[in-house]
Amino acid sequence: xxxxxxxxxxxxxxxxxxxxxxxxxxxxxxxxxxxxxxxxxxxxxxxxxxxxxxxxxxxxxxxxxxxxxxxxxxxxxxxxxxxxxxxxxxxxxxxxxxxxxxxxxxxxxxxxxxxxxxxxxxxxxxxxxxxxxxxxxxxxxxxxxxxxxxxxxxxxxxxxxxxxxxxxxxxxxxxxxxxxxxxxxxxxxxxxxxxxxxxxxxxxxxxxxxxxxxxxxxxxxxxxxxxxxxxxxxxxxxxxxxxxxxxxxxxxxxxxxxxxxxx
Numbered sequence: 001x002x003x004x005x006x007x008x009x010x011x012x013x014x015x016x017x018x019x020x021x022x023x024x025x026x027x028x029x030x031x032x033x034x035x036x037x038x039x040x041x042x043x044x045x046x047x048x049x050x051x052x053x054x055x056x057x058x059x060x061x062x063x064x065x066x067x068x069x070x071x072x073x074x075x076x077x078x079x080x081x082x083x084x085x086x087x088x089x090x091x092x093x094x095x096x097x098x099x100x101x102x103x104x105x106x107x108x109x110x111x112x113x114x115x116x117x118x119x120x121x122x123x124x125x126x127x128x129x130x131x132x133x134x135x136x137x138x139x140x141x142x143x144x145x146x147x148x149x150x151x152x153x154x155x156x157x158x159x160x161x162x163x164x165x166x167x168x169x170x171x172x173x174x175x176x177x178x179x180x181x182x183x184x185x186x187x188x189x190x191x192x193x194x195x196x197x198x199x200x201x202x203x204x205x206x207x208x209x210x211x212x213x214x215x216x217x218x219x220x221x222x223x224x225x226x227x228x229x230x231x232x233x234x235x236x237x238x239x240x241x242x243x244x245x246x247x248x249x250x251x252x253x254x255x256x257x258x259x260x261x262x263x
Contacts, residue, residue: 009073012037012088012176012206013058018067020053020230027053028230031067035223037175040207042221042238044214046250050230051210052094052180058208059091059178060084071176090174092165094181100154104145104164107153108136111171139167143197159190166197177201179209183216195219218242226250 013035020028028050035041043051057064060081069077071087079087098107109132140146143163153161162182169177182198183191195216201207211217217224217238224241226234234244241247 009070011035011070012072013208014068014070014073015054015058016068016070018054018057018064018069020050020057020062021065026230028057028064028227031225031227031232033225033235035176035206035208037206038203039223040221041209041223041225042217043208043210043225043227044212044217045227045233048229049227051227053230054227055091055178055180055210059089085172085174088175089178090169090172090176091178092162092169092180092182094184096158096161096165098153098161098164098168101152103150103152104140104156105133105136105149107164108139108167108171109133111168112136114171139170142170142200143167144193157190159186159193162186162190162194163197166194170201174205176206176208179207179211181210181212183211183213191216 011034013033015031015033018028018031019026031054033041043054045051056062058069060076060079060083063078067077068075071084071089074087076084076087099110102110112132112135137146137149140149143166145160145163145167148156148160153164156164166179166182169179179198182194186194191213198207198209198216198220207220209217209220221238224234224236224238225232226241226244226247228250233250234241234247236244
């Protein structure tokens with residue numbers, strides 16, 4: 001369930017002077033970003049840079065202290081999370097939020113149910129809803145989990161649980177999906193699977209992600225914004241970020257060239 005895109009805006013997401021203060025602490029300060037439909041954008045930076053706070057304002061967990069958030073040209077700054085879902089935005093979280101005693105497919109069906117008008121009809125048998133099962137199986141095929149549909153979540157590897165969360169984020173048929181550190185805690189093999197799953201998301205889906213895994217960032221993202229102390233220190237195409245000496249100094253841990261020009 002999503003609104004029709006505002007065709008007057010070429011951007012699916014715009015952040016205009018976004019800032020957030022907590023009891024005098026400036027966590028995010030004057031962030032501006034424009035994201036085109038289908039674009040892959042990463043937000044990176046050291047711990048405490050303000051990445052998660054920014055994500056929470058994008059997804060509607062809490063409103064900014066100042067600035068605006070626009071979805072498809074519409075001002076959604078004051079809208080809560082669930083209303084942004086209906087407008088085409090979905091997200092994952094760093095900590096898994098699955099039902100461990102339920103099967104994989106039951107978790108996905110519950111995710112699908114939550115986006116439907118029938119979500120408050122508690123006493124209907126899920127087993128009789130063949131269309132929901134078919135849709136859930138199709139989503140699981142996209143992340144290569146269809147064969148594990150009947151496994152309990154608690155018996156899955158952590159990597160597979162993260163893939164189920166990605167599947168749940170897709171249940172609302174989002175136009176924008178925000179991924180909060182999708183590779184956190186994954187092994188090298190699980191990380192490869194996650195990278196492939198993200199890359200295989202349809203080109204019609206805009207991907208915005210926070211991630212510390214630089215390999216994932218540079219493989220998946222086209223555009224990268226770098227935060228430090230709540231402020232944007234660089235925002236550019238990924239090759240320009242890769243070669244940015246200031247970024248190398250503050251994020252990649254490399255020493256800056258004293259003769260290099262300031263960015």
